[in-house]
Amino acid sequence: MSEHRDLVDPSLGEQLVSACRTTVGDSLRSIVYFTPDEYEQIYLRSDLEAEADLTGWVEHEATGFRAQTAYDGTELGEYQYTLRVFENGYVxxxxxxxxxxxVTTDGITVRRSKEVTEAIGSTL
Structure with missing residues (x-):
């Protein structure tokens, strides 16, 4: 897994930032776009450190590519998104x-989480 600048077309990056900022407002901390092999951080709130090592995070979130197929055909229906809750924020x-x-946020409700995933999904 490697960080890749220019992985995201600038217009797509702007659309994703706009969609997420509109949905979660100032609670938005960061946005990372990723594929099975590469990633790019396309947004980081100005009061946060840019030195965070994202590789481990992205490697873990990339396991979601397997989840898409692992849950195929279950009685629960189609996989939609994942929400992770931490002491000081949400993914x-x-x-x-x-x-x-x-996306990482300071605070988010389940309803708002669903709204941001819908905004991201329609942008992707």
Whole structure:
């Protein structure tokens, strides 16, 4: 897994940032676009450190590509998104075929999490 600058077309990056900022507002911390092999952080809130090592995070979130197929045909229906809850924030991951996005936020409700995943999904 490697970071790749220019992985995301600038217009797609702008659309993703706009969609996420509109949905979660100032609670948005970061946005990372990823594929099974590469990633690019396309947004980081100005009060956060840019030195975070994202490789481990992205490798873990990329396991979601397997989840898409692992859950095929279950009685629960089609996999939609993943929400992870931490002491100081939240991670919401959306995967669409061979690419995905995860956003980190300070606070988020389940309803707002669903709204941001719908905004990301329609942008991807």
């Amino acid at each position: 919401t991951r959306v995967i669409d075929e061979d690419h995905g996005v995860f």
